[in-house]
Amino acid sequence: MWLDPANPQLNKNGELHHLLSLEGLPPGVLRQILDTAESFVGVTQREVKKVPLLRGKAVFNLFFEPSTRTRTTFEIAAKRLSADVINLAINVSSQSKGESVLDTVANLAAMQADMFIVRHAASGAPYMIAKHVAPDIHVVNAGDGRHAHPTQGLLDMYTIRHYKGDFTKLRVAIVGDILHSRVARSQIHALTTLGCPEIRVIGPKTLLPSHVNRLGVQVYADMRQGLKDVDVVMMLRLQNERMKGALLPSAQEFYKYYGLTEDKLALAKPDAIVLHPGPMNRGVEIDSSVADGRQSVILPQVTFGIAIRMAVMSILAGGQR
């Protein structure tokens, strides 16, 4: 096996072959992705927003779970690298005919796929695909269950570095539904690897994983205490289906205690920035005046997300075997 058995996204030379999770990626690899993305930001500001790196390569967007923004930004990124992009929403085609995930992937590989961008509701699905594809095919996890959403974590790191610079001087708060969030997990791993000394997670006890302090974060149930003097506020999306169970009384109640309002944000540093992975529930986890306010970097996050995905795809496609 030429992939590192302990971390099957790296080859034996420590280079990225698949991107499955930010957990276990060395700081050098994370910085390489962020630095490469910086060069791609320049490309997206030109008259011709394309480079020929992935010319002749076929990138398949395999979305077993619906998504608009992530799928679209992957599609734009692949097209700006001159790849051919094929979008497949699997829940409405072969899966409903009973074809297994691996059969679907094997069929697409037979169509000369070079890269699979995978989103799946089951944690670990991209790992299973990565394990079974031919060695010249690359897999990018675009969100699997509650596990990981590495490109979102990377674009968040890019955004923080763009506005705040050095991670080793930052106090960062992650707010909301930590328990169900693959975004939060990816953020915590990346922040830790890049040397962020203080990561706080803020949320109701019912939405915090029981082992969360094992990730090296500080836990706050009181948002006003948790936001005090932070440099970065990373809001999470509250998924509506969580309201139906016993985890939360109501959206109004959540907004009262954990919604980011101007008066709560005033407790953070005056130059603190606000991030959100989208799509936002205005009036549930974030107030409109904050979402559209001067400290919000939510739309730049989307723009940087394209450059990050271009960087990931070009580093994977150019990797040595």
Added chain:
Amino acid sequence: MPANPLPDAEQLLASLTDRMRPAVGPDTGLVGIHTGGVWLAERLHRALGIQLPLGTLDVSFYRDDFNKKGLRRNVKSSDIPFDIDGCNVVIVDDVLYTGRTIRAAMNELFDYGRPASIRLATLVDRGGRELPISADFTGAEVSAGANESIELARDAQGRLSLQLTGN
């Protein structure tokens, strides 16, 4: 330590500057290729009194060996801070060898617009071309073995020198 067999880079730069001087006009734009070409272009830009701001290119996204070698680490950002359309561009690089870097640079330039003309200035020409490309302004022609590499270096005082590595 054996004596450096390569010519003095500062002297070559002085003669390259003299050769380029008659060809410079108000619509001349200089574009240096990272990293050595940018060092040279900065010096030429000042010495020749070029009016358009200096452009820089990192051709990594246009290289033809991507499928063999992948993406280099530390890719720099390309930056063309003037309108390429109708401009007389001079590409500046340190060493002209196979011509593949210059091919990549021209492809990238055309993604910014349509220049009126493109010329090439290089400090040294070591032969060995694999494409129909030649320099319009050259400091000197040098010879080196196929396994040797000639690189431009810059010290803390900003002095340029040529280094021969490999054997």
